[in-house]
Amino acid sequence: MADVTDLPLAGVRVVDRTTGAMAAAARLLGELGAEVIRVEPAAGSADRRAGPMLHGVSLSFAAANLGKRATAPRDAAALDALLGDAHLLIEDAGPGGDGAALAARHPRLVVVSVSPFGLDGPWAAWQATDGVLHAVTGGLSRSGLPGRAPLLPPGELVLETAAAQVAALALASFIQRLRDGRGDHVDVALLEAGMAALDPGFGVAGSAQSGVPLWKMSRGRMDERFRYPIIPCADGFVRLCVLAPRQWRGMFAWMGEPAEFAGPEWEKLQTRFRSKELIPAITRFFASKTRGEIEREAEAHGVPAAALLDLHEAVETPQMVARHAVARVEIAPGIAAPFPNGTIEIDGVRAGIRGPAPVLAEAEGFGAPAADWIAPPAADRPLAGLKVLDMGIIVVGAETGRFLADMGAEVVKVENGAFPDGQRQSRDDAPVSITFAAGHRNKRGLSIDLRSDAGKALFERLVAEADVLCSNFKPGTLASLGFDAARLAAINPRLVTVDSAAYGPTGPWSRRLGYGPLVRASAGLAKRWTYPGEPDSFSDGVTVYPDHVAARIGIVGVLALLIRRMRTGRGGSASVSQAEVMLGHMAADVAALGAAAEGRSIDWPIPPVPWGLFPAAGEDEWVVVTARDDADWRALCETIGHEEWLVDPTLGDAAARDAERGRIERGVAAWTGERPALDAAAALQAAGVPAGPMLRVVELPAAPQHRARGTFREARHPLIDVAFAVEAAPALSRLPVPDQRPAPRVGEDSAAVVAEWLGLPGAEVDALVAARVIDTVKGEAA
Template sequence: MSANAPAVDGEGGAVTGRPLAGIRLLELTQGAMAAIARYFAELGADVIRLEPAKGAADRREGMMAASPFSDAASIPFHAANLGKRSAPDTCFDTLVADADILVMPHGARDAEALRKAYPRLVILSVSDFGDTPGFAHWKGSGPVFHALSGELSRSGLPGRAPLLPPGDLAVECAIVQAVYVTMVACWQALQTGRGDHVDFSILDGAVQALDPGYGVGGSAAAGVRPSALPRGRPNAAHLYPILPCKDGFVRFCVMAPRQWQGLLRWMGEPAEFADPSFNAITTRYGSPDLVPAMARFLAGMTRLEVEAGAQQHGVPAAALLDLDEALQSPQMTARSPFKPVEIAPGLAAPFPDGVMEIDGCRMGIRSPAPSLPDRSTVWHESPPMPRGNAAPQRPLNGIKVLDFGVIVVGSEAGRMLADQGADVIKVESSTYPDGLRQTAGPEPVSASYASGNRNKKSIAINIRDPRGKALLLDLVRQSDVILSNFKGGTLESLGLDHAALKHINPRIIVTDSSAYGPTGPWARRMGYGPLVRASAGLTMQWRYPHEETSFSDAITIYPDHVAGRIVAIGVLALLIRRRRTGRGGRVSVSQAEVMLCHLGKQIAARALGLAGATITNADEHSQVYPCAGDDDWCVVTIRGDADRQAISRVTGDVPLNQWLAHRPASEAMQKLQEAGVAAGAMLRISELPDFAYFKARGFFRSTRHPHIAEAVIMENAPARFAMMPDPADGPAPLLGEHTEELLRERLGISDDELADLLAQEVVEQHAGG
């Protein structure tokens, strides 16, 4: 099949089987950010890439398969451009007239003129630092974004130099944020007939979607935010301990009292840990004896034996696998998240086959990356996309969501929808509360919980009671979306699986985000982010070179935030499809597969190397340098001779490392950026709100919560929109705070019925105060 031929679904059906069929996206971006449009292609949009007639430079940049395959395009090019078609850039004026979305580098075209000429067009302008006064000309890189986002300051071991995370996580997460904000603007344009211009900064996206320091944190942190961490790398190994066993390492995430009781029984109930105080996570963290006792208990077991015992006793644990082991694991073998793509005659490499499933089908690779531009490329004929002329308002105003989500992924998916105007009801109970509700202090709500659950309401229902379940089903009949991120089988055990809910409400959109996906031998495993990182091969990479036990990802929360955004993207895609078809659907996201997708270029290169190809890489190098001051560091990325010459002009005859050692990181960063070199001072979370760039962007907001004594700093808008206001500022709810209000308004429950439901503990109501 020609790379520019009409695309065909991976499931063998026509392209119209995917939810974004009928959406037309025109692309001018190159390099890593071209993957923004790839996500749209996977979801069914018709994507045409514009480039010079002889091909754009990114076809030859980055990792390359050398002779005898020297004519093959680069691995990053294929990874970013699967499923697209290509046309010469001289066709811009012809194609833009019928496009729904334009993705372009900042300043590539006059965005204001385009908005006037094509009022329904959504324009995403992409650059490293956005159209930000004083920073628009700055250059970024993945390592520089790690430094300026606060991620680098938390990566590594106490007393050691900061450790750059493996892969290209900052950029990959920023790509997902860009897809999300473009999807929001596209949905709004379909509703109102009016497009928008989105100024997207890659640094913003990295801060928001990787591990936001002022976002929602994991339950192990008990609400303590990263901004409160001491200077230097945090001592966090006790949070999710990694212990040696007979043939490697295993990681534990023992969070809830029932999980601790399972571990205690498994260990034979040793007397020294029998005190009930060990039910508290803080007691376990503070014990100098517990981890050594666990290590002695595990010493004679293999990784598989540890996992089997943990599963039997309800203890969250996972073996640390290297990348090859992860790809060959029973779960990945069963689910096949990668698909071979021919990148040159006789040469194929595996690439991620999508990051979500819709209605049980992978939204993955539709066709190879495009060959050289074809002047005859035109838009596919497709059914007309229904368009409205509603008055502008919050994009998801009127969309009703039941949110069963817990911890980070669950919080983020619901917040992304609530921030855009959806009516999001958090469904919970005091018997099964969200783990994020635990706090280290006396306040009933932590800053972390407030950030992750703003703009939501809470209803507390015992859905194991027949009357409670009946109330819930009445809410389902009125709803548009249901969010969940339990381990596989949980909703089915409650009779709330997609098939049952669809029978009640054919328009319902149901999401499930789990550690390993809805099918396969690990589908019912409990998995927190640290366990997913262990079993997906990332933890084994997140180490200092040649130091086997220097695991350094304990404080990191990944892929939770980005997975929550992928869930929200799936919801928006199905809302768009529902406008055309009237039917709902199901979105499934595997956090392990999201992570492996982000390592896709590395996986493709490894496979090609094993197949006998020689892989060469571009002349790019990043390093973390010590600077003057206490734990002061600067990241510098050098891309070729032009950067080396620019550095020489700045430093004179002094070697770069010596020049940096005598200057504060912020000063060094400024001078190098002025010379056109990508550089970033390592910022701590507490320093982000005062950094001039974030101030200029209006990136953070300070807000008051009625149950938190001090003001809370949190993320403001997901991007800078020309037409869309910032999210509302509704406080995160107490458990059951809106139960009475919602039962009266939504279901018409009488005073007597409500009193009886409360008395029988079918529902709970906590005063908002």
């Protein structure tokens, strides 16, 4: 591993007062070099005793807190002393919390207060679990199969993805503090952070959506299995992502060019999606082949495919082994377990686990962190004045550049007019799709021919002027154009680059065709996203995960490298593996499976009762209800009128209630079924029980909490006839609400960008346009 003093966040001190999955936000900052000090009560925080346990150690706690230090300040004065030397505080918060007071007492401290629904608004006092957040963020309504109840996804995906958003917002606010010397109190709602980082309904969507936004989808769960079909084979299942015409041609040739699929119309997505014969034909073709055979033959024909793996298979793939994606960590004296080893590489070196989970220690003795940053001049946005060349495509690329633009950077979307971003396509052949307009707002457009020598020479000059270069091509693409990492660094030693690939930039799978659905298959998630007891009821087809969260982790890498540049004067590179991002979100399970495979016993907690989905009044209306502990159980029984359960000796403890789950769930369902989902959730929340109505994407802007906090705003684009909703500020802080400039047409700003960045006279710009080195949209003045 790289010398800790060379990691981007060396010298940054973070005080962490979070619990559970949200502790992963500070862990990510720690992997990038920050000193993270976790503050707990004297008896230790409750999450030390939650989740699967190995020899008395919580694997969930260990996964979220590896590499930190921990302390139990003896009083408020000791905490203040610790904060006096800190740069960032990330805390669990709620109404009546002390975040605002701490920010006032420490005016140079950035306080990030994370709460379920935000610190104000009608839902500010509501409690949340991951399932509740799935319901209210619009994700639950899209998870599951047609005609079935919606399906709660596995794990804690909303919380895990929100942690990356929290880390990104913390660093952006810290850069602002470096620029103007003022701290901030940042109010982050998991309702908003989880929605943005997991699968936002009003953001950029996957390419298979063909430009149709999620809020235009039908009210019920759609049968999306045809988009990324999962096909049975001789030893399991494989998933295909045949989207581009060239991929279909490879599939057609692989199948032996069957006559019934020979027409040119089969190159169109909609023809293939509508066909009732194609999937059965592929199923017959795969029936005698193993998963490994299919993957090898698919790669030979240029067809994106991946075997569906169990989690234990996923961590043992040649790719994960070659990249050292999992590392053993001692969690107690003589007791070790395997954990995912970070999600990001800095300057080609993994920024992974930096130590074991912390034990409690006294608050004294930390000392003041030593760092000396030379920040750009003061401005009202963290990245104001920075220039970004955005070569990103589809979802990860769109989100990375758009976040940087929202934070004030001048972001130029770089395309080749002959091969524009696939996200621009729409089913109605509109010049700009709504999803593209949402995902690329606040950017400028540059169309440049990087296949020509003149285009490469011009691009080199632009790189020399840039601060950041974003890309998410297949690894090696930029190098094939003559711009590998060494060349980029030679052109501009201050340049910060970020790239994202499905399986990472190195290893035997690095060149594999990768889409999110394939990553979910090969990382072990798709096989988990099923209805209980129905192992082939795969239901992850609609989600875009992990694209949005992978973008956030890349953004964290960019911001961290920009902070290091303020200290060292040089740039650097950040690389993100989407598969490793996903493994990180299943870290406790990875550790538990690894320990169990070694013959050690894992103590699994008895699940709270009820934890689940219940029908509400109306057609396909649902509410998620969670009883986290005995207090929630008592409040639930009293609210729904089943006080007799509290004195029933057969329901005296969690194990007994688990045995009687069916009876309890029928009782809860009878109560929720008589009420609208929002009314049922509000009644339970008033009693302190986490509950949430299942909202559909189209319903989100009108939700009371979103309206109160201004989560969404109306946007327009000159080439789109209707207004559409987009997310507004990602958190409430002193930073201004991001601009709302329309997404660019291909090459819309080509002439202006090269003239402004390079100081070129008009005649030279005209010559570049005439030679088609750059393209401009019709009517643009050169």
